[in-house]
Amino acid sequence: MSCLQTISDYAFRSIGYGPRLLPKSDITLCEQVTLIGSGMLWNIYFGVLALGFGFVFATLLAVAKNTPNPWLRKPAEWFMFLFRGSPLFIQFFLAYEMFVQLPKAGIEIFGLTLETGNLTRAWAGALIVLFLNTSAYSAEIFYGALRSVPKGDMEAADAYGMVGWTRFRRITWPTMLRLAWPSYTNEAIFLFHATALVFFSGFPAWQQKGDALYYASYFAEKTFNPFVPYPIVAGYFVVLIVIVIGIFNIINTRLNRHLPLERRPKLRFKPQIIR
Protein backbone atom coordinates (compact mmCIF):
# COMPACT_ATOMS: atom_id res chain seq x y z
CA MET A 1 0.00 0.00 0.00
CA SER A 2 1.50 3.30 -1.03
CA CYS A 3 1.89 6.20 1.31
CA LEU A 4 -0.64 8.35 -0.57
CA GLN A 5 -3.17 5.55 -0.20
CA THR A 6 -2.49 5.44 3.54
CA ILE A 7 -2.94 9.18 3.85
CA SER A 8 -6.25 9.13 2.01
CA ASP A 9 -7.40 6.23 4.18
CA TYR A 10 -6.35 7.40 7.60
CA ALA A 11 -6.04 11.20 7.40
CA PHE A 12 -9.45 11.68 9.06
CA ARG A 13 -9.58 8.40 10.99
CA SER A 14 -9.63 10.26 14.31
CA ILE A 15 -13.00 11.84 13.48
CA GLY A 16 -14.50 8.67 12.11
CA TYR A 17 -13.73 8.63 8.38
CA GLY A 18 -11.66 5.73 7.15
CA PRO A 19 -11.23 2.02 7.81
CA ARG A 20 -12.58 0.77 11.11
CA LEU A 21 -9.47 -1.22 11.91
CA LEU A 22 -6.21 0.43 12.77
CA PRO A 23 -3.03 -1.07 11.29
CA LYS A 24 -2.04 -4.04 13.43
CA SER A 25 1.12 -5.56 11.96
CA ASP A 26 3.89 -4.39 9.62
CA ILE A 27 3.30 -0.82 10.73
CA THR A 28 5.04 1.61 8.41
CA LEU A 29 6.42 5.02 9.26
CA CYS A 30 3.87 6.57 6.89
CA GLU A 31 0.99 5.01 8.83
CA GLN A 32 2.36 6.33 12.10
CA VAL A 33 2.83 9.87 10.79
CA THR A 34 -0.62 9.92 9.17
CA LEU A 35 -2.59 8.55 12.11
CA ILE A 36 -0.80 10.64 14.72
CA GLY A 37 -1.34 13.70 12.54
CA SER A 38 -4.99 12.77 12.26
CA GLY A 39 -5.14 12.64 16.05
CA MET A 40 -3.77 16.20 16.22
CA LEU A 41 -7.19 17.34 14.93
CA TRP A 42 -8.58 16.55 18.38
CA ASN A 43 -5.81 18.46 20.14
CA ILE A 44 -6.54 21.48 17.96
CA TYR A 45 -10.30 21.12 18.49
CA PHE A 46 -9.99 20.97 22.30
CA GLY A 47 -7.39 23.71 22.45
CA VAL A 48 -9.13 26.23 20.20
CA LEU A 49 -12.63 25.83 21.65
CA ALA A 50 -11.54 25.75 25.31
CA LEU A 51 -9.37 28.80 24.76
CA GLY A 52 -12.11 30.69 22.92
CA PHE A 53 -14.86 30.08 25.48
CA GLY A 54 -12.36 30.28 28.34
CA PHE A 55 -11.25 33.76 27.33
CA VAL A 56 -14.75 35.19 27.79
CA PHE A 57 -15.41 33.37 31.05
CA ALA A 58 -11.96 34.26 32.42
CA THR A 59 -12.60 37.96 31.81
CA LEU A 60 -15.87 37.71 33.73
CA LEU A 61 -14.16 35.82 36.57
CA ALA A 62 -11.33 38.32 36.81
CA VAL A 63 -13.77 41.22 36.97
CA ALA A 64 -15.82 39.35 39.57
CA LYS A 65 -12.75 38.73 41.72
CA ASN A 66 -11.86 42.41 41.46
CA THR A 67 -15.23 43.69 42.69
CA PRO A 68 -15.67 44.67 46.36
CA ASN A 69 -19.03 42.83 46.46
CA PRO A 70 -18.37 39.56 48.36
CA TRP A 71 -21.31 37.79 46.67
CA LEU A 72 -19.46 38.01 43.37
CA ARG A 73 -15.90 37.92 44.67
CA LYS A 74 -16.07 34.85 46.90
CA PRO A 75 -17.52 32.43 44.31
CA ALA A 76 -14.90 33.57 41.78
CA GLU A 77 -12.12 33.07 44.32
CA TRP A 78 -13.37 29.62 45.24
CA PHE A 79 -13.73 28.60 41.62
CA MET A 80 -10.18 29.67 40.86
CA PHE A 81 -8.83 27.96 43.97
CA LEU A 82 -10.64 24.74 43.10
CA PHE A 83 -9.35 24.51 39.54
CA ARG A 84 -5.87 25.91 40.13
CA GLY A 85 -5.22 23.96 43.31
CA SER A 86 -5.97 20.49 42.01
CA PRO A 87 -4.43 18.45 39.21
CA LEU A 88 -6.16 18.53 35.83
CA PHE A 89 -5.81 14.76 35.70
CA ILE A 90 -7.96 14.35 38.82
CA GLN A 91 -10.44 16.91 37.47
CA PHE A 92 -10.88 14.82 34.34
CA PHE A 93 -11.51 11.65 36.36
CA LEU A 94 -13.88 13.37 38.74
CA ALA A 95 -15.85 15.03 35.95
CA TYR A 96 -16.14 11.77 34.06
CA GLU A 97 -17.43 9.91 37.12
CA MET A 98 -19.88 12.74 37.72
CA PHE A 99 -21.16 12.73 34.16
CA VAL A 100 -21.59 8.96 34.28
CA GLN A 101 -23.87 9.27 37.33
CA LEU A 102 -26.25 11.65 35.54
CA PRO A 103 -29.56 10.10 34.45
CA LYS A 104 -29.29 8.59 30.97
CA ALA A 105 -32.56 10.04 29.72
CA GLY A 106 -31.49 13.64 30.23
CA ILE A 107 -32.41 16.29 32.75
CA GLU A 108 -35.59 18.36 32.59
CA ILE A 109 -34.99 22.03 33.28
CA PHE A 110 -37.84 24.51 32.66
CA GLY A 111 -39.47 22.10 30.23
CA LEU A 112 -36.28 21.67 28.19
CA THR A 113 -34.60 18.28 28.11
CA LEU A 114 -30.83 18.54 28.41
CA GLU A 115 -28.93 15.75 26.70
CA THR A 116 -26.58 14.05 29.15
CA GLY A 117 -25.37 11.18 26.98
CA ASN A 118 -22.80 13.32 25.23
CA LEU A 119 -21.21 14.46 28.46
CA THR A 120 -19.56 11.10 28.97
CA ARG A 121 -17.97 11.43 25.55
CA ALA A 122 -14.65 13.20 25.32
CA TRP A 123 -15.75 15.77 22.74
CA ALA A 124 -18.20 17.38 25.15
CA GLY A 125 -17.16 16.22 28.63
CA ALA A 126 -13.42 16.79 28.35
CA LEU A 127 -14.04 20.08 26.55
CA ILE A 128 -16.06 21.33 29.53
CA VAL A 129 -13.29 20.38 31.96
CA LEU A 130 -10.61 22.01 29.82
CA PHE A 131 -12.79 25.10 29.43
CA LEU A 132 -13.31 25.49 33.19
CA ASN A 133 -9.65 24.76 33.91
CA THR A 134 -8.23 27.27 31.45
CA SER A 135 -10.81 29.83 32.61
CA ALA A 136 -9.48 29.57 36.16
CA TYR A 137 -5.84 29.89 35.15
CA SER A 138 -6.49 32.72 32.68
CA ALA A 139 -8.69 34.51 35.20
CA GLU A 140 -5.79 34.58 37.66
CA ILE A 141 -3.58 36.11 34.96
CA PHE A 142 -6.26 38.66 34.01
CA TYR A 143 -6.90 39.48 37.66
CA GLY A 144 -3.22 40.17 38.20
CA ALA A 145 -3.24 42.42 35.14
CA LEU A 146 -6.39 44.23 36.32
CA ARG A 147 -4.66 45.01 39.61
CA SER A 148 -1.66 46.49 37.80
CA VAL A 149 -3.50 48.76 35.37
CA PRO A 150 -1.62 52.08 35.79
CA LYS A 151 -3.39 54.57 38.04
CA GLY A 152 -2.74 57.31 35.47
CA ASP A 153 -4.82 55.48 32.84
CA MET A 154 -7.80 55.41 35.16
CA GLU A 155 -7.34 59.06 36.13
CA ALA A 156 -7.21 60.01 32.47
CA ALA A 157 -10.45 58.09 31.91
CA ASP A 158 -12.01 59.98 34.84
CA ALA A 159 -10.82 63.25 33.36
CA TYR A 160 -12.62 62.42 30.12
CA GLY A 161 -15.76 61.71 32.13
CA MET A 162 -15.78 58.01 31.28
CA VAL A 163 -17.56 55.76 33.76
CA GLY A 164 -18.87 52.20 33.99
CA TRP A 165 -19.08 50.15 30.85
CA THR A 166 -17.51 52.77 28.58
CA ARG A 167 -14.49 53.11 30.81
CA PHE A 168 -14.13 49.33 31.11
CA ARG A 169 -14.45 48.70 27.38
CA ARG A 170 -12.19 51.53 26.24
CA ILE A 171 -9.56 51.79 28.98
CA THR A 172 -9.49 49.01 31.58
CA TRP A 173 -10.01 46.00 29.36
CA PRO A 174 -7.52 46.86 26.61
CA THR A 175 -4.85 47.75 29.16
CA MET A 176 -5.53 44.56 31.06
CA LEU A 177 -5.13 42.50 27.88
CA ARG A 178 -1.94 44.31 26.97
CA LEU A 179 -0.42 43.57 30.37
CA ALA A 180 -1.66 39.99 30.52
CA TRP A 181 -0.83 38.96 26.97
CA PRO A 182 2.66 37.47 27.47
CA SER A 183 1.46 35.29 30.36
CA TYR A 184 -1.73 34.46 28.51
CA THR A 185 0.35 33.16 25.61
CA ASN A 186 2.01 30.72 27.99
CA GLU A 187 -1.36 29.67 29.29
CA ALA A 188 -2.53 28.98 25.73
CA ILE A 189 0.53 26.85 25.05
CA PHE A 190 0.03 24.83 28.19
CA LEU A 191 -3.62 24.39 27.40
CA PHE A 192 -2.63 22.80 24.09
CA HIS A 193 -0.21 20.58 25.99
CA ALA A 194 -2.94 19.64 28.44
CA THR A 195 -5.18 18.42 25.62
CA ALA A 196 -2.84 15.43 25.31
CA LEU A 197 -4.15 14.18 28.66
CA VAL A 198 -7.77 13.79 27.61
CA PHE A 199 -7.78 10.20 26.42
CA PHE A 200 -5.63 8.96 29.31
CA SER A 201 -7.94 10.17 32.01
CA GLY A 202 -11.16 8.25 32.12
CA PHE A 203 -12.74 9.50 28.93
CA PRO A 204 -12.75 6.49 26.60
CA ALA A 205 -11.63 6.82 22.99
CA TRP A 206 -14.84 5.65 21.35
CA GLN A 207 -14.20 3.43 18.28
CA GLN A 208 -10.50 4.21 18.66
CA LYS A 209 -11.04 7.83 17.71
CA GLY A 210 -8.36 9.48 19.82
CA ASP A 211 -5.89 12.30 19.86
CA ALA A 212 -2.26 12.31 18.73
CA LEU A 213 -0.85 10.85 21.93
CA TYR A 214 -3.53 8.14 21.99
CA TYR A 215 -2.37 6.88 18.59
CA ALA A 216 1.30 7.28 19.53
CA SER A 217 0.88 5.12 22.62
CA TYR A 218 -1.10 2.64 20.51
CA PHE A 219 1.84 2.35 18.11
CA ALA A 220 4.38 2.20 20.94
CA GLU A 221 2.40 -0.68 22.40
CA LYS A 222 2.03 -2.54 19.09
CA THR A 223 5.62 -2.15 17.85
CA PHE A 224 7.19 -2.04 21.33
CA ASN A 225 9.40 0.72 19.99
CA PRO A 226 8.90 4.12 21.65
CA PHE A 227 11.62 5.79 19.59
CA VAL A 228 9.43 6.39 16.53
CA PRO A 229 5.88 7.40 17.58
CA TYR A 230 6.74 9.70 20.51
CA PRO A 231 9.22 11.86 18.57
CA ILE A 232 6.52 12.16 15.88
CA VAL A 233 4.04 13.52 18.45
CA ALA A 234 6.73 15.81 19.81
CA GLY A 235 7.39 17.14 16.29
CA TYR A 236 3.69 17.78 15.64
CA PHE A 237 3.36 19.62 18.95
CA VAL A 238 6.39 21.79 18.28
CA VAL A 239 4.87 22.83 14.94
CA LEU A 240 1.51 23.52 16.60
CA ILE A 241 3.13 25.59 19.34
CA VAL A 242 5.12 27.62 16.81
CA ILE A 243 1.87 28.42 15.00
CA VAL A 244 0.14 29.35 18.29
CA ILE A 245 3.00 31.66 19.25
CA GLY A 246 2.85 33.22 15.78
CA ILE A 247 -0.87 33.97 16.08
CA PHE A 248 -0.50 35.35 19.61
CA ASN A 249 2.38 37.51 18.41
CA ILE A 250 0.17 39.07 15.72
CA ILE A 251 -2.45 39.88 18.35
CA ASN A 252 0.28 41.25 20.63
CA THR A 253 1.43 43.60 17.88
CA ARG A 254 -2.15 44.70 17.31
CA LEU A 255 -2.68 45.34 21.05
CA ASN A 256 0.43 47.50 21.27
CA ARG A 257 0.12 49.30 17.94
CA HIS A 258 -0.01 52.72 19.65
CA LEU A 259 3.53 52.30 20.98
CA PRO A 260 6.70 53.09 19.04
CA LEU A 261 8.29 49.90 17.71
CA GLU A 262 11.17 49.63 20.14
CA ARG A 263 8.94 50.05 23.19
CA ARG A 264 6.53 47.25 22.28
CA PRO A 265 6.80 44.33 24.68
CA LYS A 266 8.22 41.20 23.08
CA LEU A 267 6.55 37.87 23.63
CA ARG A 268 8.99 35.58 25.30
CA PHE A 269 7.93 32.07 25.96
CA LYS A 270 8.92 31.23 29.51
CA PRO A 271 7.04 28.30 30.95
CA GLN A 272 5.58 29.34 34.27
CA ILE A 273 2.26 27.60 34.59
CA ILE A 274 1.12 24.14 33.81
CA ARG A 275 -1.07 21.75 35.68
Added chain:
Amino acid sequence: MFASCTDPSTLDGLNWLACYLTTGKHVLFYKSFIVVLTLLAVTAPIALGVGFLGAMAARSKVAPLRWFGTLYTSMVRGVPDIVFFLFVPLAMDQGFEWTRHKILCPDWSEPIRQGNDFLVCSAAKLPLGSAPQAVHEFYGFILAVIAFSIVFGAFAANVLSGAMSAVPRAQMETAEAYGMSPRQSFWRILVPQMWIYALPGLSNLWMILIKATPLLFLLGVEDIVYWARELGGAKTSHFDYPHPDWRLWYFLGLLVFYLAFTKVSEIVLDRLTTRLSRGQATVAGEQMRKAT
Protein backbone atom coordinates in the same frame (compact mmCIF):
# COMPACT_ATOMS: atom_id res chain seq x y z
CA MET B 1 -8.35 -5.04 61.34
CA PHE B 2 -10.82 -4.92 64.24
CA ALA B 3 -12.06 -8.11 65.83
CA SER B 4 -15.66 -7.20 65.03
CA CYS B 5 -14.88 -7.10 61.31
CA THR B 6 -14.70 -10.85 60.81
CA ASP B 7 -18.21 -11.09 59.32
CA PRO B 8 -18.95 -7.87 57.39
CA SER B 9 -22.45 -8.98 56.35
CA THR B 10 -23.72 -8.55 59.91
CA LEU B 11 -22.46 -4.98 60.23
CA ASP B 12 -24.28 -1.79 59.42
CA GLY B 13 -23.92 1.97 59.60
CA LEU B 14 -20.76 3.40 61.08
CA ASN B 15 -19.39 0.00 62.12
CA TRP B 16 -19.59 -1.16 58.55
CA LEU B 17 -17.84 1.97 57.35
CA ALA B 18 -15.09 1.66 59.97
CA CYS B 19 -14.45 -1.93 58.97
CA TYR B 20 -14.70 -1.08 55.26
CA LEU B 21 -12.13 1.71 55.52
CA THR B 22 -9.60 -0.50 57.29
CA THR B 23 -9.57 -3.49 54.94
CA GLY B 24 -6.19 -4.69 53.66
CA LYS B 25 -6.75 -3.01 50.31
CA HIS B 26 -7.55 0.29 51.95
CA VAL B 27 -4.33 0.08 53.92
CA LEU B 28 -2.54 -0.34 50.58
CA PHE B 29 -4.46 2.74 49.35
CA TYR B 30 -3.22 4.77 52.33
CA LYS B 31 0.31 3.50 51.74
CA SER B 32 0.14 4.70 48.15
CA PHE B 33 -0.14 8.26 49.51
CA ILE B 34 3.29 7.63 50.98
CA VAL B 35 4.48 6.52 47.54
CA VAL B 36 3.34 9.88 46.15
CA LEU B 37 4.99 11.83 48.96
CA THR B 38 8.19 9.81 48.54
CA LEU B 39 8.20 10.57 44.84
CA LEU B 40 7.91 14.28 45.65
CA ALA B 41 10.63 14.09 48.30
CA VAL B 42 13.03 12.21 46.01
CA THR B 43 12.27 14.04 42.77
CA ALA B 44 12.40 17.62 44.05
CA PRO B 45 16.10 17.64 45.08
CA ILE B 46 17.19 15.56 42.06
CA ALA B 47 15.30 17.84 39.68
CA LEU B 48 16.82 20.88 41.39
CA GLY B 49 20.31 19.38 40.96
CA VAL B 50 19.66 18.46 37.33
CA GLY B 51 18.27 21.93 36.76
CA PHE B 52 21.34 23.53 38.33
CA LEU B 53 23.63 21.51 36.06
CA GLY B 54 21.41 22.36 33.08
CA ALA B 55 21.53 26.07 33.89
CA MET B 56 25.31 25.92 34.30
CA ALA B 57 25.60 24.07 30.98
CA ALA B 58 23.40 26.66 29.25
CA ARG B 59 25.73 29.44 30.49
CA SER B 60 28.92 27.50 29.75
CA LYS B 61 31.71 28.92 27.62
CA VAL B 62 32.23 25.54 25.93
CA ALA B 63 30.03 25.61 22.84
CA PRO B 64 28.86 21.95 22.68
CA LEU B 65 27.99 22.03 26.37
CA ARG B 66 26.06 25.25 25.87
CA TRP B 67 24.16 23.81 22.92
CA PHE B 68 23.28 20.76 24.95
CA GLY B 69 22.10 22.92 27.86
CA THR B 70 20.00 25.13 25.59
CA LEU B 71 18.49 22.15 23.79
CA TYR B 72 17.66 20.48 27.09
CA THR B 73 16.02 23.55 28.59
CA SER B 74 14.02 24.37 25.48
CA MET B 75 12.98 20.74 24.96
CA VAL B 76 10.15 20.81 27.48
CA ARG B 77 8.77 24.09 26.21
CA GLY B 78 7.33 22.80 22.97
CA VAL B 79 6.37 19.27 23.88
CA PRO B 80 3.71 18.24 26.43
CA ASP B 81 5.24 16.78 29.60
CA ILE B 82 3.01 13.73 29.36
CA VAL B 83 4.79 12.69 26.15
CA PHE B 84 8.01 12.53 28.15
CA PHE B 85 6.31 10.63 30.94
CA LEU B 86 5.20 7.99 28.48
CA PHE B 87 8.42 7.96 26.48
CA VAL B 88 11.23 8.17 29.06
CA PRO B 89 10.43 5.10 31.19
CA LEU B 90 10.00 2.86 28.14
CA ALA B 91 13.12 4.24 26.46
CA MET B 92 15.19 3.96 29.66
CA ASP B 93 14.01 0.42 30.24
CA GLN B 94 14.96 -0.63 26.71
CA GLY B 95 18.24 1.27 26.96
CA PHE B 96 19.22 -0.50 30.20
CA GLU B 97 18.27 -3.91 28.86
CA TRP B 98 20.08 -3.31 25.58
CA THR B 99 23.29 -2.31 27.39
CA ARG B 100 23.11 -5.27 29.75
CA HIS B 101 22.39 -7.54 26.82
CA LYS B 102 25.53 -6.33 25.01
CA ILE B 103 27.66 -6.90 28.11
CA LEU B 104 26.16 -10.07 29.55
CA CYS B 105 25.37 -12.01 26.39
CA PRO B 106 28.07 -11.12 23.83
CA ASP B 107 27.59 -14.36 21.84
CA TRP B 108 23.86 -13.80 21.21
CA SER B 109 23.41 -13.93 17.44
CA GLU B 110 19.75 -13.07 16.88
CA PRO B 111 18.74 -9.44 16.43
CA ILE B 112 17.17 -7.71 19.43
CA ARG B 113 14.38 -6.10 17.43
CA GLN B 114 12.43 -8.88 15.74
CA GLY B 115 9.51 -7.24 13.98
CA ASN B 116 7.27 -6.03 16.76
CA ASP B 117 9.30 -7.55 19.59
CA PHE B 118 12.16 -6.43 21.75
CA LEU B 119 14.05 -9.57 22.76
CA VAL B 120 17.07 -9.68 25.05
CA CYS B 121 18.61 -12.72 26.68
CA SER B 122 17.00 -13.65 29.97
CA ALA B 123 20.11 -12.71 31.97
CA ALA B 124 19.77 -9.13 30.71
CA LYS B 125 16.14 -8.72 31.69
CA LEU B 126 15.48 -5.91 34.16
CA PRO B 127 14.50 -6.77 36.76
CA LEU B 128 15.31 -10.46 36.46
CA GLY B 129 12.34 -12.69 35.77
CA SER B 130 12.97 -14.49 39.06
CA ALA B 131 12.98 -11.27 41.11
CA PRO B 132 10.21 -10.83 43.71
CA GLN B 133 7.25 -8.55 43.03
CA ALA B 134 8.62 -5.83 45.31
CA VAL B 135 11.70 -5.45 43.09
CA HIS B 136 9.51 -5.00 40.01
CA GLU B 137 7.52 -2.29 41.76
CA PHE B 138 10.68 -0.58 42.97
CA TYR B 139 12.15 -0.65 39.46
CA GLY B 140 8.97 0.94 38.08
CA PHE B 141 9.19 3.62 40.74
CA ILE B 142 12.84 4.37 39.89
CA LEU B 143 11.94 4.77 36.21
CA ALA B 144 9.18 7.17 37.25
CA VAL B 145 11.64 9.19 39.34
CA ILE B 146 14.01 9.43 36.36
CA ALA B 147 11.20 10.58 34.04
CA PHE B 148 10.00 13.21 36.53
CA SER B 149 13.56 14.39 37.22
CA ILE B 150 14.33 14.86 33.52
CA VAL B 151 11.16 16.87 32.84
CA PHE B 152 11.25 18.95 36.01
CA GLY B 153 15.01 19.33 35.79
CA ALA B 154 14.46 21.13 32.50
CA PHE B 155 11.85 23.41 34.07
CA ALA B 156 14.17 24.09 37.00
CA ALA B 157 17.06 24.83 34.62
CA ASN B 158 14.87 27.49 32.99
CA VAL B 159 14.06 29.08 36.31
CA LEU B 160 17.63 28.94 37.62
CA SER B 161 19.26 30.34 34.50
CA GLY B 162 16.77 33.21 34.67
CA ALA B 163 17.67 33.75 38.32
CA MET B 164 21.40 33.69 37.58
CA SER B 165 21.07 36.50 35.09
CA ALA B 166 18.79 38.43 37.47
CA VAL B 167 21.48 38.90 40.12
CA PRO B 168 22.50 42.58 39.78
CA ARG B 169 25.54 43.02 37.58
CA ALA B 170 27.06 45.38 40.18
CA GLN B 171 27.37 42.49 42.64
CA MET B 172 29.51 40.54 40.19
CA GLU B 173 31.56 43.64 39.38
CA THR B 174 32.27 44.10 43.07
CA ALA B 175 33.44 40.50 43.27
CA GLU B 176 35.77 41.11 40.33
CA ALA B 177 37.05 44.29 41.99
CA TYR B 178 37.96 42.20 45.03
CA GLY B 179 40.06 40.04 42.73
CA MET B 180 37.89 36.92 42.81
CA SER B 181 38.28 34.42 39.99
CA PRO B 182 35.17 33.65 37.88
CA ARG B 183 34.76 30.38 39.76
CA GLN B 184 35.00 32.09 43.16
CA SER B 185 32.59 34.87 42.26
CA PHE B 186 30.16 32.29 40.86
CA TRP B 187 30.07 30.20 44.04
CA ARG B 188 30.49 32.98 46.62
CA ILE B 189 28.44 35.80 45.14
CA LEU B 190 26.11 34.56 42.40
CA VAL B 191 24.86 31.30 43.89
CA PRO B 192 24.00 32.61 47.40
CA GLN B 193 22.12 35.57 45.90
CA MET B 194 20.26 33.86 43.08
CA TRP B 195 17.81 31.93 45.28
CA ILE B 196 15.61 34.91 46.09
CA TYR B 197 15.19 35.54 42.36
CA ALA B 198 14.62 31.85 41.70
CA LEU B 199 12.09 31.41 44.50
CA PRO B 200 8.91 32.58 42.72
CA GLY B 201 9.71 30.29 39.80
CA LEU B 202 10.68 27.39 42.04
CA SER B 203 7.52 27.76 44.16
CA ASN B 204 5.51 27.64 40.99
CA LEU B 205 7.46 24.56 39.94
CA TRP B 206 6.78 22.84 43.25
CA MET B 207 3.04 23.40 42.74
CA ILE B 208 3.33 22.00 39.24
CA LEU B 209 5.24 18.99 40.55
CA ILE B 210 2.52 18.29 43.13
CA LYS B 211 -0.12 18.51 40.44
CA ALA B 212 1.86 16.22 38.14
CA THR B 213 2.02 13.36 40.64
CA PRO B 214 -1.25 11.71 39.55
CA LEU B 215 0.48 11.05 36.23
CA LEU B 216 2.35 8.28 38.09
CA PHE B 217 -0.72 6.24 37.30
CA LEU B 218 0.13 6.38 33.60
CA LEU B 219 3.62 5.02 34.32
CA GLY B 220 2.13 1.85 35.76
CA VAL B 221 2.94 2.63 39.38
CA GLU B 222 0.22 1.58 41.84
CA ASP B 223 -0.44 5.09 43.08
CA ILE B 224 -3.45 6.82 44.59
CA VAL B 225 -5.30 7.11 41.28
CA TYR B 226 -4.85 3.38 40.67
CA TRP B 227 -6.26 2.49 44.06
CA ALA B 228 -9.08 5.03 43.84
CA ARG B 229 -10.25 3.40 40.61
CA GLU B 230 -9.70 -0.09 41.99
CA LEU B 231 -11.50 0.45 45.30
CA GLY B 232 -14.20 2.74 43.99
CA GLY B 233 -15.43 0.43 41.23
CA ALA B 234 -18.77 -1.28 41.85
CA LYS B 235 -18.43 -4.41 43.99
CA THR B 236 -20.98 -7.21 43.58
CA SER B 237 -22.22 -9.35 46.43
CA HIS B 238 -19.31 -11.76 45.85
CA PHE B 239 -17.16 -9.29 47.73
CA ASP B 240 -17.07 -8.91 51.48
CA TYR B 241 -18.11 -5.26 51.25
CA PRO B 242 -20.47 -4.91 48.29
CA HIS B 243 -21.20 -1.36 47.19
CA PRO B 244 -22.24 0.48 44.02
CA ASP B 245 -19.84 2.59 41.93
CA TRP B 246 -18.16 4.87 44.46
CA ARG B 247 -15.32 6.13 42.28
CA LEU B 248 -16.82 9.64 42.37
CA TRP B 249 -16.33 9.78 46.16
CA TYR B 250 -12.82 8.39 46.00
CA PHE B 251 -11.80 10.97 43.41
CA LEU B 252 -13.47 13.67 45.47
CA GLY B 253 -11.24 12.53 48.33
CA LEU B 254 -8.15 12.83 46.11
CA LEU B 255 -9.27 16.29 45.01
CA VAL B 256 -9.53 17.42 48.63
CA PHE B 257 -6.12 15.90 49.38
CA TYR B 258 -4.51 17.86 46.54
CA LEU B 259 -6.32 21.10 47.41
CA ALA B 260 -5.13 20.84 51.00
CA PHE B 261 -1.62 19.97 49.91
CA THR B 262 -1.29 22.91 47.51
CA LYS B 263 -2.82 25.27 50.08
CA VAL B 264 -0.35 24.23 52.78
CA SER B 265 2.55 24.48 50.32
CA GLU B 266 1.43 27.98 49.39
CA ILE B 267 1.49 29.12 53.02
CA VAL B 268 4.90 27.54 53.67
CA LEU B 269 6.41 29.01 50.50
CA ASP B 270 5.09 32.47 51.39
CA ARG B 271 6.89 32.26 54.73
CA LEU B 272 10.04 31.05 53.01
CA THR B 273 9.93 34.03 50.65
CA THR B 274 9.74 36.39 53.60
CA ARG B 275 12.64 34.63 55.29
CA LEU B 276 14.82 34.68 52.20
CA SER B 277 14.07 38.33 51.43
CA ARG B 278 15.92 39.36 54.56
CA GLY B 279 18.99 41.44 53.71
CA GLN B 280 18.50 41.14 49.94
CA ALA B 281 18.88 43.99 47.48
CA THR B 282 15.21 43.75 46.45
CA VAL B 283 12.07 45.79 47.18
CA ALA B 284 10.89 43.27 49.79
CA GLY B 285 14.29 43.18 51.44
CA GLU B 286 14.42 46.98 51.56
CA GLN B 287 10.97 47.14 53.16
CA MET B 288 12.06 44.69 55.86
CA ARG B 289 15.18 46.73 56.51
CA LYS B 290 13.14 49.88 57.01
CA ALA B 291 10.59 48.15 59.23
CA THR B 292 13.13 47.12 61.82
